[in-house]
Amino acid sequence: MNFKNKKWLILFSLIFFGLAKGFSQTIDLTDAQIICFEKNDRHVLKALSVLQEEVDKRCGIEFSVSRKWKKSENSIIAVGLEEQIEKFPEEYQKLISSIPSTKNEGYKIVVPKSSKTVLIVGKDARGVLYGIGKFLRQLEIQKGKISVSADLNISSSPAYPIRGHQLGYRPKTNAYDAWTPKMYDQYIRDLAVFGANSIEIMPPRTDDDFTSVHMKMPAIDMIAEQSRICDSYGMDVWMWYPNMGSDYMHPDSIKKELDERQEVFKAVSRLDHLFVPGGDPGDLEPDVLFSWLAKEAEILHQYHPSAKIWVSPQVFRPTQEWFDSFYSHVNKKYSWFGGVVFGPWIKTPIAEIRKIIGPDIPVRRYPDITHSLSSQYPVPQWDLAYAITLGRECINPRPHDEKTIHNAFDEFAQGSISYSEGTNDDVNKFIWSELDWNPETPEIEILREYSRYFISSEYSEEIAQAFMALEQNIQGPLLTNDGVPVTFQQWAALEQKVPETAMQNFRFQMGLLRAYFDYYEFRRLISETELEQHAREIISSAEKTGTTEAIEQATEMLYHAKKSAVYPEIRERCFALADSLFKSIGAQLTVKKHHAMDGRGNFIDNIDLPLNDAMWMLDQLETIKKLPGETERLHALEKMLHRTDPGPGGFYDDFGSPGSRRRVISNISWEKDPGNLTSPRVSFGVGLRGEEWVHQVTAKGFEGKSSPMAWMNQVTTLYDQPLKIRYDNLDKKSSYTIRVAYTGRFRSKIKMTADDFVVHELIQTGIQPVYEFPVPQKALSDGKVTFGWTCGEGERGSQVSEIWLIRNKK
Incomplete structure (x- = not known):
């Protein structure tokens, strides 16, 4: 090789490896120390504990905290309030000040060049928590090792001030009623890591039973725990409190209702907002409703003086007179009034509500992210086979749909607290939290962070794409959706290679279960469609074979699906995963084994429901074979075949x-x-x-x-x-x-x-x-x-x- 060619080769190598290093440069935080000057603010100190504990859980590394800035060979994670940055080295103060300013709850994360330091600065205590949350979502974690990109340079503030989810401790939910305070603490923390600042709880009495076989403690004690947990993170506490009384005009009935609320409001240490739906359940005429709310506010303010009451125009059978009266009351701006909630079964579009009410009256969204049919935002163009089997409350990751729903109306509200009935909508919760922070965030980026933080940083891309594929499974006719087997193959491949910690992770298990379930229904639909067609062909030949033989053969053909399941090993895997989810998070996916409330998350019970017209045809055949004459039977069979x-x-x-x-x-x-x-x-x-x-x-x-x-x-x-x-x-x-x-x-x-x-x-x-x-x-x-x-x-x-x-x- 001559010198000239060698020189170019060396130059090329330097450029190539330099670029490669630039693209992949990270900071090793395995031996990092946290520096934080805050000693008193309990919410900042709680945020620090979140950072320490979540890293320790994932890789066994325990970060220590120092109150002094001292030179060290180790990497540093400096955390603090914006008002405390004068204690940082001067060069870091200038760097932090040079990037765009933040608003309430905002944060800055920056890595100074040529350093092993990460700076996390919150506008306020909540900003520290959300900055730490964003930092955690960026980490690449393996057992005994932790690193982060050296290119971090983030200045971020939330787009909307209300960002939260409803976590009701009641039997109607598909998992929450089985939880302990420790499980609620972890889940609330998880939501906070992704920017949630509000949790909505429920009183012991709603449109549901008072207790279930799953409950670990009385509801009145659990809501006290939920309120305490939220307050420890500095999060707002909301309470959804429907009017379940029979009479809100008679003095004796009113006293009974107020006595109940006094007990509930006294039990919780923090309550920032009360949400009282106008209906669904508890329909009241607006004059009666607002008169009652004024009385309720007096009791509420005895224990939570600054709390506000929000109300929604939810009503199943609305009249214009009802709406005129409702909005008239809203615009009177009572001192206790907080705002209007836009949720399910509200007839007036949110854009119109914004025009009807005063411009200074806030609107909060209450999106139904938990149901797939008979709901506020059903799956568009859903296949009947899925409606029958997955049902109303299945595991339902819908990242693209949820972003579309969120961004269609986000500018009309101050944010959202979602309507949730359990863990089935887990992915959707984190999509909404991030979109309420930044509506422009691509859904795939949210899923990448979700997969990296909760499941596996090593396989975050594959897992994120696999969750996206689950949504594509439910788009359009199932019979011709050739993406379903591909999605199954993707999840099955992940099942074989992800670490054991991921396999035991309920979030991974939920996605895996949906992949198995969808594939089973896809194959079953193909099979049962063919069986029905064969049965119809048999019936169409009844004139040659005789009606008795044709009916017997067609009946046997239609019963074949019940007698012989396709892919029994896939079916059994669905049940095994359902059992695992019940053991880990109390997910109730069957009525008999997991004690689910029927119609509320028990979609595994639907796994073998007929996907063809077998039930109707068998009923018809049973009736036809009892007819006295061959001619009559032939005529009836012909009519059945040509029903459409x-x-x-x-x-x-x-x-x-x-x-x-x-x-x-x-x-x-x-x-x-x-x-x-x-x-x-x-x-x-x-x-x-x-x-x-x-x-x-x-x-x-x-x-x-x-x-x-x-x-x-x-x-x-x-x-x-x-x-x-x-x-x-x-x-x-x-x-x-x-x-x-x-x-x-x-x-x-x-x-x-x-x-x-x-x-x-x-x-x-x-x-x-x-x-x-x-x-x-x-x-x-x-x-x-x-x-x-x-x-x-x-x-x-x-x-x-x-x-x-x-x-x-x-």
Whole structure:
């Protein structure tokens, strides 16, 4: 090699390794010492203990704390309040002052160049806690070793002052009622590390039982512990307190309610805000509600003089008179009044609320991040197979959806405290906390920090992407979602290589369980779809084989899914992971084994529910085989097979399917209206049994009979928002009959029109599933028709599951 070439090689090597070092340069903090000059502020000292304890838990390194700055060969983590930086070396003071200033609760984190020092400076005590939290989220931790990027240079303040989550100690939750004070302390700390500053607790009496088999102590004692824990971190304590009394006007009833509140308010050492929903539960007329709140405020201020009362216009069957009265009271600005809460089952969009109430009245969001259907923000375009199995309260990481929901309305509120029923929404909590701090943070970055801090810094990228993939599993039709097996493979690969600490981590286990569960349902849906098709083919040959043999063979084919599970080892792994989650965090994923409340998180119980029309077909076959004659049986079988046939020139639509939803008129995208207050949504249910949708129709004349799958999902609009469905390419010379299925969760009085012509006046749905009406001929004159449905005032919404538009014979 000649000298010239060698010189270039050396130069190239220096550049290459210099760049590589620059890209990967870190500070080794394994032997670091904490320097902090604060001796008295208990919240700063608590933040220091968070730093020490969380590092020790993860890698066994115990950081010591010094009150003096002294030269050392060891690396330094300097922590302090902004007002104390004059005690730092002068060069560090200048460096801290040179980066952008912070606001309340903000912090600065900076690594001086050519040093082994990290500076963490809080605007106030909370800022110190959140600065330490951000620092912890940046650490690369392995057993016995800890490091951080040398490029840290952060100045950050929260976008919104309210950032928190509801942690109610009651049986309705899917895990919280099994927790000890120590578990609550850790979870509240975890939330604080990601920027939460508020926790909402609940009184012993709500719309729930007083106790459960899981509870370790009485609710009155636990809320005292929750309040104490929050105060130790300097976090705000909110309390959700619904009006569960039977009478708020009679003096004796009022005294009973006030006596209860006195006991509750006295029990908690800290209470900054009281949130009283206007309904859901506890509907009261506004005049009665605000008169009662004034009395409640007197008791509240005996123990918590600075606490404010917030209220929400939540009401299931609202009228304009109710809203006019409610907002009139809000704008009176009572001395005890804190603000308005925007939560589930509020008819008025938050942007309109902001215009109705005074500009100085704050709004707090109460987003439902815990439910996937029958909720404030259901999964858009959800597949029925998932609705049946994952259900309302499954493990539901939705990072992209939650960011979309958050950022659609964040500018109208002062932040949020989420509605949560347990650990199933764990990922969503941390997404919301970070977005309330900075709405522009990419969701993948939040997941990277979540995965690095909670599960494994070594595999944080793979785990973050795997959580993103779980959300993609539930987007669109499951039968054709070829991403589901890929997601399963990603999680299965992680299962084999992550350290044992990750495998025992409940957050990793929740993601892993969803990957297994989704894959099992994906394979089962393919199998059961094929079984149903085979059964239909057998029935279609009944004229050749005879009805008796055809019914027997079809019945056996439909029962095959129940007798022989696909991938039993995948199924068993789901149950094993459910058991692990019950042991570690009290997650109640089954009723029988884990003592879950039915319909509240027990999605593992749904793992084998039919995903095809087997239940309905078996009911039909059982009835048909009892008919006396072969001709009658053949006719009945033919009718069953062609249930959806609209006849020659007709149209059929199942509004749970994407193909039919193209007929639904919507003038606003889901991204702009994720709560569907002004746009249609897909919902699920065939009848009411309490609050939950069920597999059976409960309408008159159909008790005990299984319903077609098509009745289990529908297009829905809420309250009196019009629902419009358009058809074109009709025969202008023909007449038509519309057969429509009204099924769903609500029982509402609805009216139907064709263009502007009445098809039927207000009728009560839930009496029968299917109706038939002639289409007004004047509506057909141009070969197009738009059918419309509206509810009467105070109703909960319009629901349409199926339409047959039948062309009448001339």
